[in-house]
Amino acid sequence: MPVQPNALCFGDEFPASGTPCLVHVEDHGLTITFPPDRDGVESRDESLKFSELTVSAGGLDHDQLVATWVGLKGQRTLYLKSPDVIRAFRQAAPDHLSQPLERAAEQVRQARQRHRMVWSIVGGALLVVVLGLWFGSDVLVERAVDRxxxxxxxxxxxxxxxxxxxxxxxxxxxxxxxxxxxxxxxxxxxxxxxxxxxxxxxxxxxxxxxxxxxxxxxxxxxxxxxxxxxxxxxxxxxxxxxxxxxxxxxxxxxxxxxxxxxxxxxxxxxxxxxxxxxxxxxxxxxxxxxxxxxxxxxxxxxxxxxxxxxxxxxxxxxxxxxxxxxxxxxxxxxxxxxxxxxxxxxxxxxxxxxxxxxxxxxxxxxxxxxxxxxxxxxxxx
Amino acid sequence: MKSEILYPGAFPMVRVELAEGEHIKAESGAMVACSPTIDIESKMEGGFLGALSRKFLTGEKFFFQTLRASRGAGEVLLAPTVPGEVVVLDLDGVNEYMVQKDGFLAGAEGVVIDSQMQSMSRGLLGGEGFFILKMSGKGMLALNSFGAIHKIELKPGQEYIVDNSHLVAWSTTTTYNIEKATSGWVASFTSGEGFVCRFRGPGVVYIQSRNPGSFGAWVRQFIPVSE
Known part of the structure; x- marks a missing residue:
């Protein structure tokens, strides 16, 4: 059965757009399966302990889980987007890992709330301007005309x-x-x-x-x-x-x-x-x-x-x-x-x-x- | 489905070979020629509301055309409106790209097109508008640019600065901030750059070698003023 990737892995030997991989969250850490690529390299697994990882939030909307570790071939970075995998990670990871993650998640929530607030304020201001123009413009126009x-x-x-x-x-x-x-x-x-x-x-x-x-x-x-x-x-x-x-x-x-x-x-x-x-x-x-x-x-x-x-x-x-x-x-x-x-x-x-x-x-x-x-x-x- | 870029450079065309039953969606008006086995349908991708929001919010076309090889295998020739390069990406289900509104040329049936709202600062200052297209899913995705397309590859943490009107597409693993081109406000605008995007890897950013807005302004001076 072909592997359906759910994450992107970045590293020196991978292309800049990242290489797709399948991440499983286990009790002890992560198992990353790299699917066979076009050059004929076979599917291979890599296991990582939670203790080897540093995690943060990243991506365009800060909604991706970013895990970095230093492997045999230098530093690697993993971008996880799937909400299910992120949830599993948060449940399985030890406190010292999940804490920065919780903080990052809190920051994302705050950023989203901020976005919503800014949009509501701008939307509200627009509405006020439109309503103001609709109902209040008569007075303004009259005053302008008087001058x-x-x-x-x-x-x-x-x-x-x-x-x-x-x-x-x-x-x-x-x-x-x-x-x-x-x-x-x-x-x-x-x-x-x-x-x-x-x-x-x-x-x-x-x-x-x-x-x-x-x-x-x-x-x-x-x-x-x-x-x-x-x-x-x-x-x-x-x-x-x-x-x-x-x-x-x-x-x-x-x-x-x-x-x-x-x-x-x-x-x-x-x-x-x-x-x-x-x-x-x-x-x-x-x-x-x-x-x-x-x-x-x-x-x-x-x-x-x-x-x-x-x-x-x-x-x-x-x-x-x-x-x-x-x-x-x-x-x-x-x-x-x-x-x-x-x-x-x-x-x-x-x-x-x-x-x-x-x-x-x-x-x-x-x-x-x-x-x-x-x-x-x-x-x- | 196989695709090939013909006449690479300023005036390229994309040839897509479709097996029987396969289809692709393309920007409305992108089809140049096709085999007689291909049916052209116009389709509101994402349903009526999706199409409506895409049309109104991003300024993209309301209808995409769907080219379906319903009566046997065949090929389709596609070309963008503006002179400029075409790049074909292969989406693998995990990679996602944000695409500025004029950048989409065609996509395989597995490619999902969404309009997504940007944050206030990115929308106001980014020059892309508040809504941009998000491409996800699997399959071939053809993007077009004004001028040549240049690919910038960013390693994790690596930064690069791009003038916002030169952006074509960028992967969602990147982040960017909008900032003034120089430290002072006046210098920012007199330098001709205004706002720039500071991208941070990992990921890929595709940029175009010409700025459509500036080109438009340049052409305008030669258009005779009507009475």
Missing amino acids: IPVEWERKLGESTYHDFLAHQDVMKEGPAVDAVNEMIHRLTGQISENPYTFEVTVVKSDVVNAFALPGGYIVVFTGLMKKAESGEEVAGVLAHELNHVLQRHGLERIIKQLGFVAVVSIVLGNPPGLGGMMKQLGVELMTLKFGRAQETEADLTGLELLYRAKIDPSGMITFFQRLAGKDEGRVEWLSTHPMSNARAERLKTQLAGMPKQNPEPFTFEWPKVRASQGAPPSILP
Whole structure:
């Protein structure tokens, strides 16, 4: 029966990677069986008394029993890995041998405990950082945003705004521009302590969208106006976008994303595999969570602004719902402003809580504004 | 199973002869050519979770390919992705090797591949990441390197210092500590070595003559920057 080695023996006449051998623990010591090798040397046994051995722990993880002795051919070292053999050795060996071994075993246990502790601490710290970022980042971001002057924000938005408009068909005048200007005028008139000078541009495009850039730059697409049944509906969207600017949402978003990516990069580096995926996922989750909170805030403050400007706020809710209900054309506004029942319900509840007032109509006639865009006077059947 | 290294040097190939029913596992994409009697399967070594942990934790490929001589004896030609030498080891059931993540090329069916967690200091400073591959079991194991492979043989207690990014594989009877290349922190990094591993025998350490990270940085300067 071939010998199944369970240890490696090192010595001058053996290869550097050690020669495999079979170790038996006996009452008096060890019997080492060297299997026959390729050069035709037959299997041979070597017996060692415990008194000839010095033992310690070794190997990469300090989990191997290392026995050394001086034989006829110089010093030899035995590396035992099998837990069964190590256990047998500890039981059979005399005290003076097993004591250093126990000490070594204790050291291994301590090292492992230390590893576990270090890993737990690092894991815990990571968890705290992640949770801290998740829950505490709002406060940090707000404080960071507060320190950025409006002037910087304007410059930031301005370049993006002009870059964007350079490739667009901008409407300089006409009923649509006049209508939007009137809405903005009425809305901004109700903002106290407004540090922004709002600049609004109407862009001729069938894309159903409107957006706000940091610093007070707002773009409305004619596609959105064509979908609106009344001026109040467009005003609802504008109130929402104005509040993105007033609450400095764009800036918050930039800082949050920059900060989050920076922190994650510091912690994880630029790792392959899991790390890379977690990083991507984390940044996206963060953006998503943040986006939702901002939309809700812009909705509610937008509704209040409409109310103060005496523009019928129900137009905002009906328009949002109508846009969400129809999945035709390129309603891009929805991709960044996902409409949910919860969102509409929240607005309705908010509106119901406000005292009734008589809204003041706009000076323009909405069907004419729509007609100037080439749209039929009404989209309702 | 017999194996032979063809064209030893920078662009080697490994020829493995398989008897009917035998199989080997190889790094995904390593197969260059094979006899028509060989079936190629992709297999998640160590089960789904094992494969997942290997993929995510070591950055190694999720699937290994299994080349099985199911329809008669045949041969397989294997080659690594990067230019560099290949070394074939024979695991005897007792010898075990730790292998850095890009070092595995192929192994016989008796070779067991595990991902193993390193200690915090080795993981952070060793340049190998927190998880490396541990090869145990019995049979042929082919490792590949970037550049030439050099074998360092260490006697019990003998020490040797290796720049961590040149490591390919090392036997588990060795121990190593991570240390700064020079006594001062600044000098350590300005010397270009950063951290080094101080290995202590007995055992064998395989190193590669080129540093993949440095090579990548060198190539990067020639890549045109896109707009």
